[in-house]
Amino acid sequence: MKTIKVRVPPVPVFIKGGKGSFRKGRKHLSRTFEVFDLLVVHKGTLYMEEEGIRYDVKEGEYLLLVPGVFHGGYRACTEDTEMYWVHFRLPGSFEIVPNCSFDWSDILKKESTYTEEAEFDLILPAYGKIKNRARLETILARLNSLNLSGSPADQLMQQAVFFESLLFLQREAVRLPTSAEQVANDVVRFLHSHYRETDLTVERMAKVLLYHADYLSRCMKRTTGLTPGQYLNRYRIERAKELLNTTELDLGAVAVEVGISDRSYFSRLFKKTEGVTPTAFRSLRIRGR
DNA sequence: TGACAATACTTTCGTCTCCT
DNA sequence: AGGAGACGAAAGTATTGTCA
Numbered sequence: 001m002k003t004i005k006v007r008v009p010p011v012p013v014f015i016k017g018g019k020g021s022f023r024k025g026r027k028h029l030s031r032t033f034e035v036f037d038l039l040v041v042h043k044g045t046l047y048m049e050e051e052g053i054r055y056d057v058k059e060g061e062y063l064l065l066v067p068g069v070f071h072g073g074y075r076a077c078t079e080d081t082e083m084y085w086v087h088f089r090l091p092g093s094f095e096i097v098p099n100c101s102f103d104w105s106d107i108l109k110k111e112s113t114y115t116e117e118a119e120f121d122l123i124l125p126a127y128g129k130i131k132n133r134a135r136l137e138t139i140l141a142r143l144n145s146l147n148l149s150g151s152p153a154d155q156l157m158q159q160a161v162f163f164e165s166l167l168f169l170q171r172e173a174v175r176l177p178t179s180a181e182q183v184a185n186d187v188v189r190f191l192h193s194h195y196r197e198t199d200l201t202v203e204r205m206a207k208v209l210l211y212h213a214d215y216l217s218r219c220m221k222r223t224t225g226l227t228p229g230q231y232l233n234r235y236r237i238e239r240a241k242e243l244l245n246t247t248e249l250d251l252g253a254v255a256v257e258v259g260i261s262d263r264s265y266f267s268r269l270f271k272k273t274e275g276v277t278p279t280a281f282r283s284l285r286i287r288g289r
Numbered sequence: 290t291g292a293c294a295a296t297a298c299t300t301t302c303g304t305c306t307c308c309t
Numbered sequence: 310a311g312g313a314g315a316c317g318a319a320a321g322t323a324t325t326g327t328c329a
Contacts (some may be wrong), residue, residue: 201323
């Protein structure tokens with residue numbers, strides 16, 4: 001199963017949508033579309049095929065068809081079938097990735113500044129069962145009802161309602177992190193951007209993140225299995241390995257570069273983590289060339 | 290989510306040995 | 310000789326367990 005991943009903004013653009021039906025014995029036409037086609041089955045089953053993969057899209061399920069790929073019904077409906085359909089396009093490029101577990105820390109790609117917008121990944125599994133079906137159908141019914149109005153304001157509103165439907169699908173697909181996971185994500189982000197600082201302490205991190213230091217450690221341990229200190233050490237050693245591999249910096253400089261001021265301690269920590277000393281690690285690289 | 294005490298772990302420092 | 314690593318002791322800091 002695949003997932004469509006697209007960087008936003010710019011946001012996807014609604015083209016046309018509505019509610020359609022196939023009588024028993026009819027099937028979806030076969031074609032190659034140049035836009036995305038979202039099908040949400042309200043009643044019955046749609047027997048669809050895309051790139052040789054068959055999907056029996058049942059009541060309360062959806063299928064997202066990708067542009068440039070041949071799709072169509074592989075079999076006639078066995079009962080009267082109703083569905084919502086939405087055609088849209090993406091202003092930028094998109095990626096197709098295998099289905100795996102995403103959480104909200106995967107979504108935010110760049111924090112906003114005072115002059116630049118934040119960037120996000122919109123993650124949409126191509127096929128799935130809708131958990132809160134009533135909510136999605138309410139959104140799609142509204143999208144459909146706006147077709148009846150000819151006013152430009154309502155047509156513009158359709159863009160917002162359409163985007164809400166995509167966000168809904170994303171929200172269903174992406175697991176909500178527990179509060180501990182959210183805190184642990186903050187800690188990881190903080191450690192990644194401050195690991196070079198030799199005076200980095202959990203206390204200082206706690207002051208910045210506005211949580212009690214005990215709580216930060218607990219959340220990290222529960223989520224990653226490592227305390228902030230253990231995580232930091234592993235991250236520092238990983239960065240040190242990169243430096244040993246790609247630069248000619250002496251060990252003291254590498255240690256300082258990853259936030260460890262004591263060369264001796266750095267060597268011991270490296271040996272403990274990697275099983276070899278930094279010098280041996282570097283010589284392995286040289287011999288490997 | 291915070292506070293606290295006990296415990297565990299990390300870091301620093303000084304010194305020594307080994308290797309090139 | 311100088312760089313790199315090992316080791317022990319002490320100090321500092323983080324974690325854990327428990328309670329609220």
